Amino acid sequence: MKPTPLLLLALAGFASQANASSTEAWNALDKAVIDSCVKVSQLKNPKPAGAAALFDDTVGFNALLIKGQYKQAFMKNKTGTELCLYDRKTKKAVSTEWDNLTTRPKQ
Template sequence: MQKKIAIALTIILTTSGLAHASSEGAWNALSAKANGTCIGQSRMISPEASAPVVFDDSVGKIAIMLRGTITKGKSPVNLVCLYDKKSGKASIEEFRWLGR
């Protein structure tokens, strides 16, 4: 009986470290895809993009803040982009920080 428990514990301990965490390369690729999609859809001229804010899997979204101009000579605008990790689609809306 003790031998069976020892074997079971060994199996649990040796496989518990094999969680299905994504590699750094996979996260970088996902961030690059979200960035590219958001920047492309924004139609901004040389926008600045924030670091991606990755929400947990229950939400399934990545948020990216963009700042730039849409046409030459215009004032900069601020956009927030929500990228859907499953569908690969993005939704973009303008925002004003605290009413400005």
């Protein structure tokens, strides 16, 4: 008995759907990235500054810019930016100051 082309096409369609991530899964990942990055931020009132950048699985990280105010009194609530990297494998985030990296150095 030979498989018909229609049957093969149907099976291929089911296989591709099984590999796709659901909208709920993407939303859960976005929430995990934001929550983790806000938690590790050194800024007051940290909030995401746009959407996260999703690197492929060979890298395994998401990157997110966080905006807030510096906590130190001498900074006088100056707005600051941090770059947060979220490791999808370990589900851990780390952040670093990113203010001076967004402008070109003087020559």
